Amino acid sequence: xxxxxxxxKKFGRQEVLKDFTLSFEKGNSYAIMGPNGSGKTTLIxxxxxxxxPDSGEILVKGRSIxxxxxxxxxxxxMPQIGRYPQNMKIGQLFSMMKDxxxxxxxxxxxxxxxxxxxxxxxxxxxxxxxxxxxxxxAALAFLFNPEVLVLDEPTAGLDPIAAEILKSKIRxxxxxxxxxxxxxxxxxxxxxLTDQAIYIxxxxxxxxxxxxSLKEMTSEEKFSPAIAKLMQWTxxxxxxxxxxTHA
Amino acid sequence: MLKLxxxxxxxxxxxxxxxxxxxxxILVAVSIYQVSDDLSKVSLxxxxxxxxxxxxxxxxxxxTHFYNNLEFIELMLAQPVKRSQVFLSQLFAVxxxxxxxxxxxxxxxxxxxxxxxxxxxLLAVGMILSAVFTGFAFLASVLTxxxxxxIGISLALWIYFSLVYDGLVLYIIYSFADYPLxxxxxxxxxxxxxxxxxxxMLMQLDISALMGYTGAFFKQFFSSGxxxxxxxxxxxxWLVVPIGLSGRVFKKKDF
Numbered sequence: 001x002x003x004x005x006x007x008x009k010k011f012g013r014q015e016v017l018k019d020f021t022l023s024f025e026k027g028n029s030y031a032i033m034g035p036n037g038s039g040k041t042t043l044i045x046x047x048x049x050x051x052x053p054d055s056g057e058i059l060v061k062g063r064s065i066x067x068x069x070x071x072x073x074x075x076x077x078m079p080q081i082g083r084y085p086q087n088m089k090i091g092q093l094f095s096m097m098k099d100x101x102x103x104x105x106x107x108x109x110x111x112x113x114x115x116x117x118x119x120x121x122x123x124x125x126x127x128x129x130x131x132x133x134x135x136x137x138a139a140l141a142f143l144f145n146p147e148v149l150v151l152d153e154p155t156a157g158l159d160p161i162a163a164e165i166l167k168s169k170i171r172x173x174x175x176x177x178x179x180x181x182x183x184x185x186x187x188x189x190x191x192x193l194t195d196q197a198i199y200i201x202x203x204x205x206x207x208x209x210x211x212x213s214l215k216e217m218t219s220e221e222k223f224s225p226a227i228a229k230l231m232q233w234t235x236x237x238x239x240x241x242x243x244x245t246h247a
Numbered sequence: 248m249l250k251l252x253x254x255x256x257x258x259x260x261x262x263x264x265x266x267x268x269x270x271x272x273i274l275v276a277v278s279i280y281q282v283s284d285d286l287s288k289v290s291l292x293x294x295x296x297x298x299x300x301x302x303x304x305x306x307x308x309x310x311t312h313f314y315n316n317l318e319f320i321e322l323m324l325a326q327p328v329k330r331s332q333v334f335l336s337q338l339f340a341v342x343x344x345x346x347x348x349x350x351x352x353x354x355x356x357x358x359x360x361x362x363x364x365x366x367x368x369l370l371a372v373g374m375i376l377s378a379v380f381t382g383f384a385f386l387a388s389v390l391t392x393x394x395x396x397x398i399g400i401s402l403a404l405w406i407y408f409s410l411v412y413d414g415l416v417l418y419i420i421y422s423f424a425d426y427p428l429x430x431x432x433x434x435x436x437x438x439x440x441x442x443x444x445x446x447x448m449l450m451q452l453d454i455s456a457l458m459g460y461t462g463a464f465f466k467q468f469f470s471s472g473x474x475x476x477x478x479x480x481x482x483x484x485w486l487v488v489p490i491g492l493s494g495r496v497f498k499k500k501d502f
Contacts, residue, residue, distance in 0.1 A: 045502065050325065052501060069329055086258070097326070
């Protein structure tokens with residue numbers, strides 16, 4: 001559904017993505033992992049059209065996204081730290097987002113209800129705590145029932161109850177056959193929510209396969225030690241990084 | 248586009264800054280009106296304050312606003328809207344707010360105590376300068392990656408156009424005092440939007456006689472229809488070029 005074809009991106013002299021190729025299929029849920037600065041956020045932002053790759057192309061539903069904006073109707077994005085106009089009320093923010101997709105009339109209000117955002121819709125965004133702002137971001141990402149969900153550190157900053165609500169919502173959407181991309185450093189969350197693991201190391205795909213085969217390959221039974229092993233390998237193989245996949 | 252602008256305005260018009268700026272302008276206008284009853288003196292004093300303050304506030308505020316809204320701009324870019332629309336809605340919101348503050352701040356006292364054509368020109372010049380310096384500020388913002396540097400560039404542009412440039416022009420005129428300089432001065436004036444605004448005002452005020460032969464030449468040129476047209480054209484270049492450039496950079500910028 002989304003295919004990233006040999007994209008490269010440099011920030012100044014630093015090469016963040018190098019001939020990066022990857023594809024995401026509908027109905028799967030992907031965990032995007034990698035050390036800080038490995039290119040995870042750049043990848044996500046390239047898919048959203050916020051970062052423009054130097055070369056290569058990104059196809060969504062078979063069509064290049066270059067210079068296009070329509071495809072974003074089908075993408076729900078939850079940023080790592082959502083910041084909104086300080087003087088805007090929650091209610092206004094929601095009606096603005098609805099205004100931007102006038103052709104969508106049916107809204108998914110599960111999270112709005114679960115987080116009880118209706119009660120505080122008169123509050124201005126500037127007065128909200130970090131966690132409440134995250135709840136608003138999450139509710140907005142799911143509001144339009146998008147086919148693709150891009151969640152950047154979704155549970156960071158949420159209290160345990162809210163995090164649980166969000167996770168069960170993600171599970172529900174996953175069962176409904178949505179394409180879900182999650183980046184996170186919380187491995188237990190990733191294990192619960194995803195079935196495909198993508199490990200990015202220094203701008204290249206180091207591992208791309210199901211979590212099952214990751215465990216098999218590393219001969220670990222649990223997810224976290226498997227990832228830890230993968231990280232060790234990246235350090236050893238630093239000179240000859242290879243893509244491991246049989247997908 | 249209009250939708251985006253509507254919501255950008257919602258936010259900016261309620262900001263504390265908009266209220267403080269308007270209150271400040273009202274205070275300035277009221278105190279100047281209290282000091283003198285002569286309308287041309289009032290508009291001269293108002294002009295002197297405005298020509299310094301408006302570009303400064305516009306440049307600093309527009310830069311700060313752009314950077315404070317960066318995350319919001321990012322959020323908009325993840326929505327199905329065109330980049331150019333996101334950019335223009337932010338830009339117009341700032342220009343609209345600055346112009347509205349000026350209209351209210353200087354306009355309300357004018358309604359109370361009377362105004363003449365020079366005061367109306369003053370308002371127009373103020374709005375144009377707000378827009379021009381907002382353009383500069385947005386250009387500085389899209390070209391940099393941090394707020395401090397962007398504010399630095401905006402301030403440098405303000406210092407250049409408001410303070411340094413006049414010094415340069417004076418120096419040139421003084422050094423070449425033996426030559427006929429009317430046309431050269433005219434050309435130099437075109438290179439500075441603040442000076443253009445000031446001259447547009449001064450021509451309304453009938454004090455050009457104080458400026459000697461060059462003043463008479465200016466009066467003749469700028470009072471004619473063609474002169475007016477030239478000024479407006481040059482000012483619109485000053486308006487469109489920075490905005491156009493920053494729009495182009497914005498389209499290719501990574502967020």
